[in-house]
Amino acid sequence: MKYKTLLFDVDDTILDFQDTEDQALKALFEAHGLEMTPERKQSYQTINHDLWQQFEQGKITRDQVINERFGLFFETQGIQVDSPAVELAYREFLNEGHKLLDNSDEILAELAQHFDLYVVTNGVSETQYRRLEDAKLKPYFRDIFVSEDTGYQKPMKEYFDYVFARIPNVKKQETVIIGDSLTSDILGGQLAGIDTIWFNPKKKNSGEIQPTVEIERLQQLLPLLQH
Ligand SMILES: [Mg+2]
Numbered sequence: 001m002k003y004k005t006l007l008f009d010v011d012d013t014i015l016d017f018q019d020t021e022d023q024a025l026k027a028l029f030e031a032h033g034l035e036m037t038p039e040r041k042q043s044y045q046t047i048n049h050d051l052w053q054q055f056e057q058g059k060i061t062r063d064q065v066i067n068e069r070f071g072l073f074f075e076t077q078g079i080q081v082d083s084p085a086v087e088l089a090y091r092e093f094l095n096e097g098h099k100l101l102d103n104s105d106e107i108l109a110e111l112a113q114h115f116d117l118y119v120v121t122n123g124v125s126e127t128q129y130r131r132l133e134d135a136k137l138k139p140y141f142r143d144i145f146v147s148e149d150t151g152y153q154k155p156m157k158e159y160f161d162y163v164f165a166r167i168p169n170v171k172k173q174e175t176v177i178i179g180d181s182l183t184s185d186i187l188g189g190q191l192a193g194i195d196t197i198w199f200n201p202k203k204k205n206s207g208e209i210q211p212t213v214e215i216e217r218l219q220q221l222l223p224l225l226q227h
Pocket of ligand 1: 010011012013179180181
């Protein structure tokens, strides 16, 4: 087998972040007297996405993203809020969400018998640990690297330097990253000098960032990696 070490993204790779986010936003909107509608959800997601893109480009900090997003959103609804306080409430709701993506638990269980698995995720440490624990996925991983704990984030090379410094006897040519995001997982893997597997269930166009391999279903991983 070519690979020994597998680096896994979490959200929308092994956990269903869409479901987690939907449930949390619905609860949060309702707490402010707003019914969840497709328009409101879209409005929030546009604001949130724009802020995270600025973060990935190093223009703003993670704290700015999470402490400003709800203030900006509720402003579009004509509601003034204490944005950081709303963020805390949202995070409580997010902590509850840990729906598996497909049967990722069975796939990880199988992979963990053959490879060393690690988590590489951008996000809030407490939230990610809790969700992996509640989803019963934590035992499959030898270690978990959340961007908040590293001081960097995917796709920064410094983030991956931090990760590689903490994996015993790791070799880059035996390591591959598996994730759904071209701009954080695949670009990050490329900057780190490792192979990349793009999980692309919706068959999106990859554009300029070309992964080593592309898969549509997690079930493809085992036969692919055992070559
Ligand atoms: Mg992801």
